Amino acid sequence: GAGVSQTPSNKVTEKGKYVELRCDPISGHTALYWYRQSLGQGPEFLIYFQGTGAADDSGLPNDRFFAVRPEGSVSTLKIQRTERGDSAVYLCASSSGDTPNTEAFFGQGTRLTVV
Amino acid sequence: TQLLEQSPQFLSIQEGENLTVYCNSSSVFSSLQWYRQEPGEGPVLLVTVVTGGEVKKLKRLTFQFGDARKDSSLHITAAQPGDTGLYLCAGDRGSTLGRLYFGRGTQLTVWP
Numbered sequence: 001g002a003g004v005s006q007t008p009s010n011k012v013t014e015k016g017k018y019v020e021l022r023c024d025p026i027s028g029h030t031a032l033y034w035y036r037q038s039l040g041q042g043p044e045f046l047i048y049f050q051g052t053g054a055a056d057d058s059g060l061p062n063d064r065f066f067a068v069r070p071e072g073s074v075s076t077l078k079i080q081r082t083e084r085g086d087s088a089v090y091l092c093a094s095s096s097g098d099t100p101n102t103e104a105f106f107g108q109g110t111r112l113t114v115v
Numbered sequence: 116t117q118l119l120e121q122s123p124q125f126l127s128i129q130e131g132e133n134l135t136v137y138c139n140s141s142s143v144f145s146s147l148q149w150y151r152q153e154p155g156e157g158p159v160l161l162v163t164v165v166t167g168g169e170v171k172k173l174k175r176l177t178f179q180f181g182d183a184r185k186d187s188s189l190h191i192t193a194a195q196p197g198d199t200g201l202y203l204c205a206g207d208r209g210s211t212l213g214r215l216y217f218g219r220g221t222q223l224t225v226w227p
Contacts, residue, residue, distance in 0.1 A: 004157070031213055042117070042203050042217030043158065056211040091157050097213055101146050101165060104213055106157025 023092030031097025121218035138204035145209035
């Protein structure tokens with residue numbers, strides 16, 4: 001497709017379980033971002049990839065959160081030992097990312113609910 | 116603590132009214148962006164302002180970046196029901212390329 005694709009759209013998991021959220025960026029986009037949007041809040045930065053490497057992971061809340069982008073395209077956000085506080089919409093965005101103010105395009109998000 | 120404070124948080128108005136949404140910070144940003152987000156969708160970029168004092172117009176929407184590059188406003192003239200949505204401001208501090216700091220958003224509802 002032409003846009004950023006995130007799967008699944010919705011994920012319900014039990015507390016303590018492991019989850020993976022996938023992001024397919026726009027083809028050719030080298031920059032990829034993960035954000036988390038809690039209810040009633042704006043998106044909060046988690047991690048930024050430039051190519052295959054995580055250039056800034058300072059937004060990851062703790063070591064239960066990890067993200068990879070092994071081939072510089074698809075990215076997976078992994079959450080171990082999920083907690084109810086992890087419930088949120090996880091947004092992925094991509095951009096051509098080689099200069100400031102390059103437009104980033106967001107996916108529709110994955111709504112994660114931890115019960 | 117939000118780096119960008121947006122106000123008001125909720126706005127409910129009648130079709131044809133004008134409105135202004137504010138985005139304020141004590142920090143300086145290299146650019147400020149405004150997004151609109153619909154339920155179940157990701158944010159969609161409306162505009163990017165880069166220069167202090169810059170004013171950009173997009174049909175009935177007017178965006179302004181403060182002279183000190185710490186604040187911005189979005190003004191909508193003659194609002195229409197199709198303007199309903201969550202409006203988010205986001206700032207780039209110029210540190211990590213493309214990393215954005217978002218406000219909490221303004222939920223706008225325009226009644227016919």
